[in-house]
Amino acid sequence: MKKFMSFGLLLVVMMSMMFFASCARKAPDGGEYPGEEPMAPRIGERADSETELEKQRRIAEEEIEAYRERQAAEAEQIRKEKEAAAFVDANVYFAFDNSSLSAEARETLLKQAKWLQENSDRSLIVEGHCDNRGTEEYNLALGSRRAQSVKDFLVNAGVEPSRIITISYGEERPAVRGDNEEAWSRNRRAEFRLR
């Protein structure tokens, strides 16, 4: 997409250059540009052609300006999508049988809160998850506590409570399978989902 746009820009610049000197009639690949007519300025039409040139230059500049705006808007859109993706990808991790927020978790949540404030039209679901040790019933409640801790932090950081729903999955939806500390620590988490 980007490549195509820069090629477009090149095309616009080249076309406007052709009005100054009609020397670049060949495309870089040797073929002729479609619809291009050779234009040798004639003496008697000089004033007219200068006005015309000025007009053409203005149009070209406007086109470049519009293109840049489009490009900036697109970059902004991409940036926003990336930020939203980063928001959704940012998990918060917990210690065993614990729902309190570590320093690292708080740092993550501050970024999450900032994004939520910048995107006040977005609502979210906070999912609480547990590792597969312990029993299902207690883990459902623990997952709920974890999601609630995250919600409380975000609300304290200024996010409207009505934008946040919590749901606990207990140990039902592990991020990774396995019966080892590596797997357990990755499964004790809160996840974010936009709705």
Added chain:
Amino acid sequence: MKITYHLKIGCLFFIFLLAIGGKSFAEYDYINISDPFQKKIPIAVPVPASLTDNSETERLSQQVVDVLSNSLKFTGYFNVIDKRAFLDAPGKQGITVSEINFKNWRDIGSELLITGGVRLEGRVLQLEFRLFDPFRQTLLFGKRYTGEVSDMREMVLKFCDEMIHRLTGNFGVFNTQIAFVSEGRDGKALYVSDFDGENRRKLTENEDIVLTPAWSPDGRHLAYTSYKNGKPEIFVRSMETGRTELLASYEGLNITPAWMPGDSRLAATLSFEGDEEIYLLTKSGKVDKRLTNSWGVDVSPSFSPDGKKMAFVSGRAGSPQIFIMDLKTMRTNRLTFEGRYNTQPEWSPRGDKIAYSSMSGNTSDIFVINMDGSGRVQLTADAGRNESPSWSPDGNMIVFSSTRKGNSNIYGMTSSGTDQRPLFEMPGNQSLPDWSPRIER
């Protein structure tokens, strides 16, 4: 459940082959159910005599003896004597008191003897059983059952049920069922089986997450948690009609339903007030009362049989432990102190003990403990994760889930931890068994 049961086996009647002499002697001497370490009673169960002369009757006789032997073994009360030890030739042992050579049964050590007869006319099956004491040379009781061939298992279980009632003074497990969750490749579903794991039926369609089936005190309803609407909600299913209704759908958690004995209300954990607390719900799902009031997790209520107390799990002590609340005074005492992770309390039907699971490291085991915190006994050991204990309604057995063979399966054992065995084999993982009360049918 078979509604037609009454009709089919309706014509059952006592056979008074022997006048028991007017005085009812104390049959309860045979099995003392309050003694968990009582030795097993040796019982002889020869193949019932074929009373109609055809191969189908003989085939049925073999099936009858298998169901009878397995069902009696299941209780943990009996040691069914190997038929190779029998002195009488098969089918020649006699079935009435005058025909039986009691010495031949005493000599192989059998303290009880069941003789039977099978009669098949068309599709009408008639079974008769007699229970003898070979030492006293007396008939303890005898019964005849009539039904269809397809009712054979139910007819045998009916006899077992009456026999256990006569020997112990209590009803056994033969008219009970076990609900559980099974997880396969296509998701989770609720199942129900007979007391011994036979006759398994799938109750619900496959879902993402379905958890903690809980029988109502009359055995007519099953409450459980399902995520079928995308969040944990409590449903109640009628076991008669199969109709399922949404009971509780408060914001946040709606989990771990438990019915209050002698009452239509249920306790469950909800979190709509921002904290996981146990509430009492009316049968229509309205909050009647908040029972717990502590910061942190309160979950898994289980009522005492008289409904006056409630055991539950709380994280208030810094780790999950079991507490008991007096529902009149609302006073709460901590029950478990040993171990860092004690959950899933289940009050015994006799009211004196609580079974629970205790996790340590990567294993869990089933324990029982007295109401005052004394007499803590570990029932499983060195065998993976053993979780979700549930008592049989006679208090004699406990069903639970175990990963001792890799996958999680449903196991049974006596309440003293003996006779541990899987109840059935089934693909996938089975968990969260709940033993029904006695279901009258």
